Amino acid sequence: MSDSLQNQNGGRTVAELQRRLADFAAARDWGQYHTPKNLVAALSVEAGELVEIFQWLTPDQSARVMADSASAARVEDEVADVLAYLLQFCEVLGVDALAALEAKIERNETRFPTSGNGHSME
Amino acid sequence: MSDSLQNQNGGRTVAELQRRLADFAAARDWGQYHTPKNLVAALSVEAGELVEIFQWLTPDQSARVMADSASAARVEDEVADVLAYLLQFCEVLGVDALAALEAKIERNETRFPTSGNGHSME
Amino acid sequence: MSDSLQNQNGGRTVAELQRRLADFAAARDWGQYHTPKNLVAALSVEAGELVEIFQWLTPDQSARVMADSASAARVEDEVADVLAYLLQFCEVLGVDALAALEAKIERNETRFPTSGNGHSME
Amino acid sequence: MSDSLQNQNGGRTVAELQRRLADFAAARDWGQYHTPKNLVAALSVEAGELVEIFQWLTPDQSARVMADSASAARVEDEVADVLAYLLQFCEVLGVDALAALEAKIERNETRFPTSGNGHSME
Numbered sequence: 001m002s003d004s005l006q007n008q009n010g011g012r013t014v015a016e017l018q019r020r021l022a023d024f025a026a027a028r029d030w031g032q033y034h035t036p037k038n039l040v041a042a043l044s045v046e047a048g049e050l051v052e053i054f055q056w057l058t059p060d061q062s063a064r065v066m067a068d069s070a071s072a073a074r075v076e077d078e079v080a081d082v083l084a085y086l087l088q089f090c091e092v093l094g095v096d097a098l099a100a101l102e103a104k105i106e107r108n109e110t111r112f113p114t115s116g117n118g119h120s121m122e
Numbered sequence: 123m124s125d126s127l128q129n130q131n132g133g134r135t136v137a138e139l140q141r142r143l144a145d146f147a148a149a150r151d152w153g154q155y156h157t158p159k160n161l162v163a164a165l166s167v168e169a170g171e172l173v174e175i176f177q178w179l180t181p182d183q184s185a186r187v188m189a190d191s192a193s194a195a196r197v198e199d200e201v202a203d204v205l206a207y208l209l210q211f212c213e214v215l216g217v218d219a220l221a222a223l224e225a226k227i228e229r230n231e232t233r234f235p236t237s238g239n240g241h242s243m244e
Numbered sequence: 245m246s247d248s249l250q251n252q253n254g255g256r257t258v259a260e261l262q263r264r265l266a267d268f269a270a271a272r273d274w275g276q277y278h279t280p281k282n283l284v285a286a287l288s289v290e291a292g293e294l295v296e297i298f299q300w301l302t303p304d305q306s307a308r309v310m311a312d313s314a315s316a317a318r319v320e321d322e323v324a325d326v327l328a329y330l331l332q333f334c335e336v337l338g339v340d341a342l343a344a345l346e347a348k349i350e351r352n353e354t355r356f357p358t359s360g361n362g363h364s365m366e
Numbered sequence: 367m368s369d370s371l372q373n374q375n376g377g378r379t380v381a382e383l384q385r386r387l388a389d390f391a392a393a394r395d396w397g398q399y400h401t402p403k404n405l406v407a408a409l410s411v412e413a414g415e416l417v418e419i420f421q422w423l424t425p426d427q428s429a430r431v432m433a434d435s436a437s438a439a440r441v442e443d444e445v446a447d448v449l450a451y452l453l454q455f456c457e458v459l460g461v462d463a464l465a466a467l468e469a470k471i472e473r474n475e476t477r478f479p480t481s482g483n484g485h486s487m488e
Contacts, residue, residue: 012220012221012224013135013136013220014135014136014220017220017223017224017227020227021227024227024230024231024234027236028234028236028241030241033241033300035181035184035185036176036184036185036187037176037179037181037184038181038299038300040169040172040173040175040176041173041176041295041298041299041407042299042300043169043172043173043204044166044169044170044172044173044292044295044410044414045292045293045295045296045299047162047165047166047169047204047292048166048288048289048291048292048293048295048410049289049292050162050165050166050211051162051163051165051166051285051288051289051292052289053162054158054159054162054163054285055282055285055286055289056277056282056286056485057159058425059157059159059160059424059425062157062158062159063157063158063214065158065215066215066216066217075215075217076217076222076225077222077226079208079211079212079217079219079222079223080219080222080223080225080226081226082165082169082204082208083208083219083220083222083223084223084226084227086201086204086205086208087223089172089201090201092185093187093188093197094188095188095197095198095201097201097202097205098134098135098136098139098205099134100198100199100201100202100205101139101201101202101205101206101209102134102139103198103202104199104202104203104206105139105142105143105146105206108146109146112146112150114149114150119150119152119155119422155422160421160422163285163417163420163421164421164422166288166292166414166417167414167415167417167418167421169414170288170410170411170413170414170415170417171411171414173407173410173411173414174411176407177404177407177408177411178363178399178404178408180303181302181303241300256464256465256468257379257380257464258379258380258464261464261467261468261471264471265471268471268474268475268478271480272478272480272485274485277485279425279428279429280420280428280429280431281420281423281425281428282425284413284416284417284419284420285417285420287413287416287417287448288410288413288414288416288417291406291409291410291413291448292410294406294409294410294455295406295407295409295410297406298402298403298406298407301403303401303403303404306401306402306403307401307402307458309402309459310459310460310461319459319461320461320466320469321466321470323452323455323456323461323463323466323467324463324466324467324469324470325470326409326413326448326452327452327463327464327466327467328467328470328471330445330448330449330452331467333416333445334445336429337431337432337441338432339432339441339442339445341445341446341449342378342379342380342383342449343378344442344443344445344446344449345383345445345446345449345450345453346378346383347442347446348443348446348447348450349383349386349387349390349450352390353390356390356394358393358394363394363396363399
């Protein structure tokens with residue numbers, strides 16, 4: 001867990017939210033369901049639910065999705081679900097998601113110099 | 123952006139990583155590709171790549187995936203990709219991912235009392 | 245379209261169902277939505293809904309899913325949705341899905357001799 | 367299995383291809399991996415690989431993807447993979463994919479009269 005547990009935002013760091021999710025699952029005895037395999041399946045299902053919001057929209061319509069309050073609430077809800085399963089997956093495997101992303105950004109800064117034309121993050 | 127930009131971890135908060143991803147894309151003129159619709163598609167593709175690592179494993183094998191250094195590196199790389207696209211999506215739509223997750227956890231604490239038997243986070 | 249339009253099953257060939265789906269969409273003026281990009285997004289969303297049925301099940305539970313009539317109906321419904329979007333995607337791009345699969349099986353018979361130990365179809 | 371095993375296309379019906387896939391897996395002792403849960407995971411992974419081809423394309427670019435022979439081959443290959451896992455999933459659970467789709471089309475013809483404006487197949 002790399003980010004500080006102390007902050008000025010009421011405990012809203014990744015580390016703190018990951019801890020709350022772990023406590024939440026433990027209090028309900030959900031550990032038996034939370035194999036890494038099941039959690040990545042759940043993550044992909046939630047990613048699909050996020051895609052569903054956008055599937056028939058034009059690119060322009062997709063950029064205006066937060067202007068409608070019902071759509072905005074749905075987007076926020078699915079973002080929360082994706083992040084929740086990602087953090088629970090990281091918790092059971094001991095992966096530091098922020099450190100992994102930082103390392104990836106640093107590799108990509110080398111792989112994709114700013115003068116390049118290609119487009120890919122993978 | 124809700125978590126502090128100042129911390130003791132070399133800038134590795136969600137807010138800071140989201141900023142670095144935005145700067146990275148802007149420096150390469152990738153904004154044209156980064157519609158919300160495209161970014162959720164990319165997020166779901168990366169979630170699929172994470173599932174691929176686990177698709178033929180038994181639950182027990184899935185729990186030991188970090189014991190193999192090649193698998194561990196692949197897991198960390200895909201976690202980074204999922205998080206990168208989630209944060210880029212949140213950036214273009216102005217969604218605060220940590221606030222959305224905190225709100226969801228609070229709703230779920232009401233919906234799923236600890237004496238219950240069901241299992242679901244959605 | 246490679247399979248016969250004439251059969252003994254009331255028109256239930258892939259070719260015939262693909263034709264009915266195309267007529268169905270045309271009659272409702274849905275062609276504007278049915279870009280290849282949108283149809284693969286919809287396909288992946290439906291694949292996610294199929295995964296959702298199985299996400300928390302053990303391997304053994306997953307093998308018994310058709311024993312419950314509500315689960316069985318849900319599985320059949322999602323299979324129909326996945327196949328519907330796959331065939332609509334193939335229709336708009338002129339891809340012959342059965343010919344593509346036959347070609348793949350023939351390549352795999354060469355790539356994976358029966359004495360081998362590996363497991364993968366890709 | 368609902369469509370005829372006899373046809374004029376060298377055995378390229380859904381029923382015949384499903385049989386070849388089952389024989390292929392049995393000859394390699396892959397049955398142990400082919401739980402319904404694993405097969406839907408694999409299906410969703412392949413759907414993701416199909417989405418990947420289109421993720422950064424505009425709607426217009428997505429409509430021209432078959433004009434490039436390398437992209438066309440990739441599309442056909444991923445279509446084959448999606449269909450292969452869908453049929454293997456149906457095989458292990460005894461689901462008749464074509465009958466399921468026919469039933470769905472008939473339900474949708476009732477649910478979406480041609481004078482309607484909405485767009486959805488689900």
